[in-house]
Amino acid sequence: MQVNPYLFYNGNCEAAFKFYEKVLGARIEAMLTHESAPESMPTPPEWKKKIMHGRISIDGEVLMASDAPPGHFHQPQGFSVSLQVEDPADGERKFKALSEGGTVNMPFGKTFWAKGFGMCVDQFGIPWMINCPMEN
Structure with missing residues (x-):
C-alpha cells in the first residue's frame, strides 16, 4: 500500500506544479x-484548461493534485506537506524558495530536534514543513 497526499488548488495547479519542478526538482x-x-x-468553457488530475514526484515521493471544481475550493488547513532534507543548506534554500510570495509561519533555523526546520505556506496556499533531522 502507498499513501500519497492529494492537493486541491484554486485554479492554479499547473503553475504550482511548474514552480515545484523549478524549486524542488520535482518531475511532472x-x-x-x-x-x-x-x-x-x-465542463464550463473557462475551465477546459484547468487541471483535472496531476502527479509529480519529488525524489521518488508522489504528490497528486487538481484544480478544485468551481465553487468547491477551500483554503488548505490542518496539514502540511513535509519535506525531509539531509543538508541544512539545501533545506534552507528549499524553504526560502517555497516561502517566496507566501507566508512564513516559523523561520528556518536550528532547533533542539533538527539541524534545520521551518514552516511556511507557499504562494499557492499550500502549507509546508522543511525538516533536516539530527544525525543519529
Missing part, C-alpha cells in the same frame, strides 16, 4: 486538463 509525471475528458463530462 501527469497533468491532464478537463479538455481531455469525454464530452459526456460537462
Whole structure:
C-alpha cells in the first residue's frame, strides 16, 4: 500500500506544479486538463484548461493534485506537506524558495530536534514543513 497526499488548488495547479519542478526538482509525471475528458463530462468553457488530475514526484515521493471544481475550493488547513532534507543548506534554500510570495509561519533555523526546520505556506496556499533531522 502507498499513501500519497492529494492537493486541491484554486485554479492554479499547473503553475504550482511548474514552480515545484523549478524549486524542488520535482518531475511532472501527469497533468491532464478537463479538455481531455469525454464530452459526456460537462465542463464550463473557462475551465477546459484547468487541471483535472496531476502527479509529480519529488525524489521518488508522489504528490497528486487538481484544480478544485468551481465553487468547491477551500483554503488548505490542518496539514502540511513535509519535506525531509539531509543538508541544512539545501533545506534552507528549499524553504526560502517555497516561502517566496507566501507566508512564513516559523523561520528556518536550528532547533533542539533538527539541524534545520521551518514552516511556511507557499504562494499557492499550500502549507509546508522543511525538516533536516539530527544525525543519529
